[in-house]
Amino acid sequence: MAAPPLVELANVGKTYQHGATALAGLDLHIGAGEFVSLLGPSGCGKSTALRMIAGLSQPTSGTIRRAWDASPAPAAGTDCRVPWSHPLGCVFQEPTLLPWTSVWNNVYLPLRLRGVSQAAAKSQVDEALTLVGLQGFEQAYPRELSGGMKMRASVARALVTRPQLLLLDEPFAALDEITRLRLNDDLLALWRERRWGAMFITHSVFESVYLSTRVLVMSPRPGRVVEEIVIDLADVRTAETRTSVRYNELCRRASQALERAIAEASTAGRSA
Amino acid sequence: MAAPPLVELANVGKTYQHGATALAGLDLHIGAGEFVSLLGPSGCGKSTALRMIAGLSQPTSGTIRRAWDASPAPAAGTDCRVPWSHPLGCVFQEPTLLPWTSVWNNVYLPLRLRGVSQAAAKSQVDEALTLVGLQGFEQAYPRELSGGMKMRASVARALVTRPQLLLLDEPFAALDEITRLRLNDDLLALWRERRWGAMFITHSVFESVYLSTRVLVMSPRPGRVVEEIVIDLADVRTAETRTSVRYNELCRRASQALERAIAEASTAGRSA
Amino acid sequence: MNERSLWIRLGAPMLVGAALLAAWEAWVRCAELPKYILPTPSEVVATIFAQWPALAPAWLVTLKTMLVALAAAVVFGVALAALFASSRLVETSLFPYAVMLQVTPLVAVAPFIVIWIGWERVWLTQLVCAWIVAFFPILSNTTMGLRSADPGLRDLFTLYDASRWQRLRLLLAPSALPYFLAGLKVSANLALVGAVVAEFVTGTQVDNPGLASTIFTSQLNSDTPLMFAALALISLTGIITFFAMEWLSHLLLARWHESAVGER
Amino acid sequence: MNERSLWIRLGAPMLVGAALLAAWEAWVRCAELPKYILPTPSEVVATIFAQWPALAPAWLVTLKTMLVALAAAVVFGVALAALFASSRLVETSLFPYAVMLQVTPLVAVAPFIVIWIGWERVWLTQLVCAWIVAFFPILSNTTMGLRSADPGLRDLFTLYDASRWQRLRLLLAPSALPYFLAGLKVSANLALVGAVVAEFVTGTQVDNPGLASTIFTSQLNSDTPLMFAALALISLTGIITFFAMEWLSHLLLARWHESAVGER
């Protein structure tokens, strides 16, 4: 955390056109190699924060600093046979696949946009598809996939560029627990190997503690970070981690923080 | 279970146009007042089964019998000031809200389609919205909602008609755990009051055991029911249920069944 | 759309228009073209004012034909598209006749339309001609739009036993709206051209002349400024209609459709 | 679309067509209408065969004008729509001129087009006229379509720093495709009408007369069967084009778009 953060939000607020204030006074930073989870009640502004970090939406107050804004990505068309790295990878809450083309082409898309040829991308795309368990569905069209498979395709697309910062909006919510656990482990393994920064939005307290180096708990609308829990578990996490005392303690802490935040909300909601 | 089942699938198979077989030999029945959960790996055909029960897709083999096919619903336009009950309520895996109108109108839609006037529907719609915690967002448009809020609107729409059979496809996947637990309890309370039949697709083993009278575990593609777990917990379930020994034992059984099913799949997948 | 962007959207075309007109004026003046070859915009405007007593009623006549023909095109096009939406078989069986109606040149069939409707009913004949010209885009676009409803929403309506009419009104119609509006823009233009052409082929009127008579007479009389004045009124009508349609689109789609909403 | 539905979709319109033709034949025979008022379908068909040596080259001329005008309309309409998609300001500034071009009646501006292009280049003049008639629907529909891309996908392309061109080609173009295709159907019809009308207003190419010349000649000679023969060829062209477009739509949209896919 000595290194300058990849992204830093200071006192960020967001009010939408019709007057809904989604965020107010959000402070948040993600350093290189950090795995930050965001926990918060439904509608508290997690997706809004993610979209702002990704540069897809502008805050109405406060500032956002992004490390990669200073050093721009290589121009499209540059020789890309060497594994190429885009600063950002993103899994939105919805799968957002191109309906008019195959799963393979959907995962290939970010590379294609950087001018990587199909042949050059093949191994990378196939690897990403295998990672999420979609081998055999390369030629299927999005409408022929189940809900969970669509999300997995979307995860594969985010991973295929080997990003420095990975933004994930509930990527595993539509998956059964076994697949989810497997993907958790796969993701962690990849993270240990590549040490990207990650912001992970989830509703599973267990998942957030298991994966993260830090868990941020947000309050309901207007959202801001109300609690920061540093996860001081060993880097390598296994099934045993889940039964460890520390893990369960951290989970309980996160759960309680969330509960507190929501309790506030429902009293606020009922009084409103 | 002595009463004739609301719906019964016998040896049902489904092969899609491009040759993908989603289901093969699926047997399943839901009785009145039963709360049946479906657990299964991603892509095993759960949504396909739900769509077939809802009559939105035809099986390519086997038979489906629906109790309400014999006694048709009252014709549209009949006097509906008395609370009216549609045989089916359905929450799809995606929110499927009408983008061009407000949340209120979206929840009102099923009543509107039966000729209920806005005034007559008001209390029912408002009640459903309050149940899912969307009070205050009646006039918002779907695109102004967060992912979880959209799903909640969809749940409200399914509940508003007081159906005899409720089909729910991962309705709470996009919700934080606190909201999810609250909605679980609310749903159970409603169920105890109205005793509808329910088919609940979920990826959370805990949720399935907590809510159901019966849990069905499905094998991967082509899907069929490989294990049936009768949940013999007391009807009234509370936070204490979750710490009970029996509950945890049932959860473990369900988990293991799921794990076995998926282990088969991945060996099959790798050999394929 | 906020205040500022509204002003830009009205101001920008006006600026471009003003610049073009100025260039035209300058060019004609420098090249010293006589006005029977190409009048300057100022001459055209002067002609519009000078001839207003004759132009205004002619404009109204054409406008009336255009609007009624457009209304008929909307009613008929939408109704037929709704019929087509009910069955693919009906659609493929009848669509070719709609195509035939549109591709048959008015100049050729006008005499037969005249005989069929009765040659005393000139205005009705013109209306039918303009309508024939205008209705196809609405039909074609609305048909495509009605087919483009989201399958998830279709399922929802099936589930709740929506009647055909409910499905049409509450699901298909809103889904088709953006397509319909794109078609409406084309049809509005065609109704205008159709109104003018219809007057040409059914004979310029002596008693209630429309703009086609003005154009024809001015051509016959080599009165180029008057012809340009009439053409300017036609263009103006087209442009006003266009912006009215844009505004209608905005009104109907603003809160939900991708083509109209701003930031998510 | 499976084999069976393909046959139904081709068979149904043919059956309806056959029934209508039979009714027409019967009616004309019973009413004993002289053929200069209304010929029977069999007379029309006989005329097509008898006059084939004259009709065929005329048909080819009109067909050529139509196809080239349509191609130009597609190229220009799509290019302009792409330009409009790049900026809302450009769009509102220039769209009115596209409207003007479309609403100005050809009969009025044809002499100026002839002067501008040169009266010797008759075919080019006709081409330009037919193009003017045909291009607007493509422009209008494609513009609407380019705006209708899913906002989530737009975000995706922004995130990955897609260039304008990549965004256009990989995102906007496929999203606009259903709109474009609806517009194409209208434009194809208009290109056909435009090709005929252009020949009327610019004068026949003396060496290569098209169907307009046939129509006019037959009108002068009261050779109604010949006129219907020419009109039949025009209708046939329109219908064939229509089915070609349907087939193209099916080919391009079948695997993914709501308007074309069958069961989910």
Add this chain to the structure above:
Amino acid sequence: ADKVTLATNWLAQPELGGFYQAVADGTYARHGLEVTIKPGGPLVNNRPLLAFGKIDFLIGTNLIQPFDAAKQQIPTKVVAAFFQKDPQCLLSHADGPWKTWDDLKQAPLLMGNAGRQTFFLWLHDAYGFPRANLRPYNHSLAPFLNDPRAAMQGFATAEPERIREASGKEPRVFLLADHGWNSYSTVLETRNDLIAKNPELVRRFVDASIVGWNTYLDAEDTDAADVLIKKDNPSMTDGLIKFSRRKMSELELLRGGEAKKLGIGAIDVERVKSFCAKMVAAGMYQEGEIDPTTAVTVEFVNKGVGVE
């Protein structure tokens, strides 16, 4: 040879035969001219081409448009008037109810756009033809043939034969010229600057055209010209050509009136003035709005060319 373009007011037809004759038999070539004929048509407006200088000569239907040109100060002039008598006529069915000129006022009158804006105004003013009786005319005979009570506009040299060919009966013909419509027809117009800069060329063209007309009217064999006409206008039949040629002679369209003495193309300025006065009386122009003498010039005609 000088390249010259002549645009006509209609498709190729015997009523323009003299010009085609001069092309076909080399008369123009012998006068040092290489002439291209650009035919007109029902919706073709060749007139602006003359003002723009894209063509050199234009055939006008009658004197109205030259008057309009004078009114708009367009620098063009009539240099020759080929038809001394306008063949414009009204037609009624042979077995229909309309037997006299006055009967026609009750008839539904099929009339195209140009007629409505020119001679109908005169018919209305001078004879009280009611506007309400106007019916659309698109050069199709079907509406006329369909209704025995109908009357329609026509050229006395063509429509009677077209009607006879279609229905077997020749209609009744009422020449406007017999009732006071004394416009010239098939007038040759050109630009003033051409007259000023190259009067020699204008003279050659007028002379050659007169020679062409004389040949076309006199020769037994006008096959070369007729082939050209039929090629440019496929609706022409030999029967129609024969009929037109016969009618042109019978009605003395080219050689009647002043042309008897002064030769084909003759222009009598007094007659032009008188026609103009009639049009002013009919309300087509304001008093004094037009100086008819600026619309025509006799510089190139009245020389007795071709008169034996």
